[in-house]
Amino acid sequence: MLSKSNIKFIKSLGQKKYRAETHFFLAEGNKLVNDLIPCFDCELLIATATWLADHSSAHAGERIQVTQEDIDKASLLKNPQQVIGVFRQANHTLHPHQLTGKLSLALDGIQDPGNLGTIIRLADWFGIENIICSPDTVDIYNPKTVQASMGAIGHVQVHYTPLPDLIRSLAIDNNVPIYGAFLEGENIYHQSLSNRGLIVMGNEGNGISQDIRHLVSRKLYIPNYPEDRKTSESLNVALATAIICAEFRRTKNLSSVSGSPLVSIKSN
């Protein structure tokens, strides 16, 4: 039996305000909960008897056995699953020098929780260990972000900090190339892409904000096809991030296989 106060507590974690106060977040469903248990402190598992029996070793501060009807009442999902987990948020510290030797992503005001979640999942796929979000980017612990990340929030460190100072520090003090996606940028396939750099992706509607634009020294554009054809004005930001990250990794793999600089291939 799930108490009203527990239902209220679960529901409250759908709101950023309560997540910020408690430092907890929600994850629902067997696969996601199992993926997150090794990565975050699990405070509470609310699950059916079957699930709890099947996962007797799943470590949690508290385990509450309930009926499916109880889960249906507490769940934030359209199709509630057998288990709801309450986890403690990670407490990553950002050290800019950690970013100097590798490829990282900066998200400047991404608003859609699904976009953020799929970008985190994408970053995990492509071995990008750090995502730096502007403070106005949607909360990583938004339940829709957690669900869309498919467990990748356990593998990728996501930080929130004002981007201009960080970018200046990386570019000026550490000579890190700053890439960014721009509709008025240059064809990504004609540029040399380093696997040591920061890729800035902008807000869904407005792109990269004014106070950051001039800090991006390498403006990337994904050409449409055929290039002289009128199309929708832009790609979804998660899809553009996917194409850009794949291209960085493709060219890195190519150059490590061929031993030759990428430019010689691109100039064909």
Add this chain to the structure above:
Amino acid sequence: MLSKSNIKFIKSLGQKKYRAETHFFLAEGNKLVNDLIPCFDCELLIATATWLADHSSAHAGERIQVTQEDIDKASLLKNPQQVIGVFRQANHTLHPHQLTGKLSLALDGIQDPGNLGTIIRLADWFGIENIICSPDTVDIYNPKTVQASMGAIGHVQVHYTPLPDLIRSLAIDNNVPIYGAFLEGENIYHQSLSNRGLIVMGNEGNGISQDIRHLVSRKLYIPNYPEDRKTSESLNVALATAIICAEFRRTKNLSSVSGSPLVSIKSN
């Protein structure tokens, strides 16, 4: 003033059943409505006085002037806009021979309306004129799909038909290469990609269905990075589609620029 029956009518178009009965669909918001007016018959515009005055030439069967409060009542969006449009669904006919000389997408059971919408937007970006969906793929006229497509549903023809017969016809009768995304496929960057072919993308959870798998002669895999690293098990299907389509178009542009077959570049 918006009548109760009009509000009920608008709300009903959130459901596939009523869309199928009436052959209408909804689009909301200034940009989307303006983008769709040249592409579909607009039956009804429900808008504020300001919007109607600013768009006096916007052609529609009927124009109803309402208050913002009325729109808020009828809207399916969390953040209602100034205008709701009711459009007549397109009636595309699929002729398989139209698909033989170009690149097309087949979607096998995509369930998420947002994924379908962003894939349509992506197809438009990359000049893919036709998307063929299995009958169990989510409805293109789902309001979330329409919103996510950002107007691209006016430029890309989306067809629903059983895929096995179509794929057999293309592959056997017309010698069209059938590509598909598989976790157990071969590295996409080691394969020759034709701009005359069909790319099959599978369901979010289960991938490409059993009755189609054996019809895919060229199984593509997007390598993660580094390749020996454990990651999330897969990419979101819309992101995977984006990376694959971008790679088809990149190599096409490369070969048309260099005049040399792609293979010579890939074999580096």
